[in-house]
Amino acid sequence: MAYSDKVLDHYNNPRNVGNLDKKDPNVGTGLVGAPECGDVMKLQIKVNPETGVIEDAKFKTFGCGSAIASSSLATEMLKGKTVDEALQIKNTLIVNELSLPPVKIHCSVLAEDAIKAAITDYKAKSATPATAQTA
Amino acid sequence: MLKFPIYLDNHATTPMDPRVLEAMMPYFLDSFGNAASRNHSFGWVAEEAVEKARKQLADVIGANSKEIVFTSGATESNNLAIKGVAEMYAQKGNHIITAATEHKAVLDTCKRLEKHGARVTYLPVQTNGLIDLDQLREAITDKTILVSIMYGNNEIGTIQDIPAIGKICKEKGILLHTDATQAVGKVPVNVISDNIDLLSFTAHKMYGPKGVGALYVRRKSPRVQLTAQMDGGGHERGMRSGTLNVPGIVGFGAAAALCQKEMAEESARHAFLRDKLKDKLMAELDETYINGTMEHRLPHNLNISFAYVEGESLLMGINDIAVSSGSACTSATLEPSYVLKALGAGDDLAHSSIRFGIGRFTTEEEVDYTAAKVIDVVRKLRELSPLYDMVKEGIDLSKVEWSAH
């Protein structure tokens, strides 16, 4: 299969690889997928409790190049967004941005799931409702 | 000097040997005759070339020329052998035994026969990739007419104990078919000492052209009969109608003769390169597992899983090297390799597997480059892998509650 230039770029220079401290109350962690399915994504966000803005995002992905690119792109999209804005990120946005072919759509779905899982985790941990500050 | 991309996918197909092409050339232009034309020299020249090739093919498997039936490839040979026997021996029984790790050309042929009333046993394999001979014995019933077990596996290179399987079949009066596509020309195969009744092989895995194969059909003790699956002019003693692909057949014969002549030297060279690749990878990378036994294995095959790294992402990182993976992400069906699944090692290792196939034109320099590149990319991808992190933290991945989708 031929990969789009954008997928190749994220694969070769993945953005925001790494870990945030999952014990930090301002950090939300999402872990989705399963090793038997061939894809596991871990996506973490660090939210400013005052503003509800995502200040940092990190990922680690076990999966195909498109899955790696989807999660790398997701971390870029997340930074600077409020938690509520982040909840609006749809997998189709990732599909379009990376020009993913139909067989790779589920990799972008996984990235959307990872975003949602990270936010759910943050909300569960955080006493501050993250909705208040939305512009 | 290295030339890119490097080809290490010799189980998918092999490049043509230039000597094979040379042997074929006259039969495209000057000697274009139909081998079935009996009344002029064009036909005689073509027929003579076909008979020479038939002898070369018979020689490489220890058969007699009259026992070789030309086909379009191993897919057709497998179909003809299995369907042909099922139809011819329907009075005797309707039970066929095969294995879970066979090529689709065998498995799907069996599935089709099941729709028409045949009963098929798909033997499991052990973790080493080999069938258990006691299970084979137990599977045999008085309705069993055919056992079809491949010689060398196209993914994991494991070599089944065909002589022993053949002996069991002989004792029970059951025919043995073997798909020897990956084995002929690479390791010694002999239809007499291996007790084989039907054998499929193909030119394009032996440095010959694509689109030509053969089926060996035993003529003596026992004399195997087949119901033809292609109706027409009655070529190939009625077993396979259709004008013979003379240049292809000439190439197939030449390819077989070269393999036979160079086998001892070539297989030693392949095993040396394969082992060098394996040793380098295993020395530099932890959590790396070989799929299938190394003990009974084609000399040019290496199938290896790099745990916590997904196969397609690895292929992407080594895109100047042509290999294949058992990962679901590389398959159209998004299912991991059924061969690796059959080994029972867990789907996650199938997703992480790479198949390397050394060939006649593979150089040591290419192997060294490949080893270094794979090591580099696996390390990079493990940096990206949440699973590798978790394992390093001491988490047991099998105990995690995954959100499977």
Ligand SMILES: Cc1ncc(COP(=O)(O)O)c(C=O)c1O
């Ligand atoms: C074990 C095995 N059997 C059968 C085949 C099919 O051979 P052909 O391409 O000649 O039909 C292959 C090759 O893909 C193979 O590896």
Ligand code: FES
């Ligand atoms: S993770 Fe399997 S296709 Fe993307």
